[in-house]
Amino acid sequence: KFISIKNIRDKIIEFLTYEYHIQNSNTIKLNISKKELAERFGIQRPSLFRELKKMKEEGLIDYDHKYIKILDTNILEGK
Numbered sequence: 254k255f256i257s258i259k260n261i262r263d264k265i266i267e268f269l270t271y272e273y274h275i276q277n278s279n280t281i282k283l284n285i286s287k288k289e290l291a292e293r294f295g296i297q298r299p300s301l302f303r304e305l306k307k308m309k310e311e312g313l314i315d316y317d318h319k320y321i322k323i324l325d326t327n328i329l330e331g332k
Contacts, residue, residue, distance in 0.1 A: 261304040264294045269314075269323055270330040279323040287318070 259267070268290070272281040283290070291301040305321075308314045308328075315322045323329070 261294065261296055261300055262308070264296070265301075265304060265308070266328055266330060268294075269321065269328070273323060273326075273329055279326060281321045281323065283319055283321065 269281060273279065276282065285293070287301060287305075288298050291298040294301065305314070305316055309316065313323075313325045313328050315324055
């Protein structure tokens with residue numbers, strides 16, 4: 254039996270890609286808390302924050318408590 258496991262970054266990118274197309278913007282308004290987002294991904298909140306911080310340090314995104322801004326749209330799936 255084959256199980257596909259996405260890492261945390263893959264889950265974030267999948268979410269950002271979806272929201273990018275829905276919101277038609279590289280600034281994604283979060284309609285749920287980051288705690289709820291972590292729960293949706295099936296991960297712990299500290300793990301989500303760690304990966305968001307890494308992505309920010311790499312210049313891929315910026316974020317605050319209500320928004321995630323995609324700085325490098327090349328990370329989006331299908332681009």
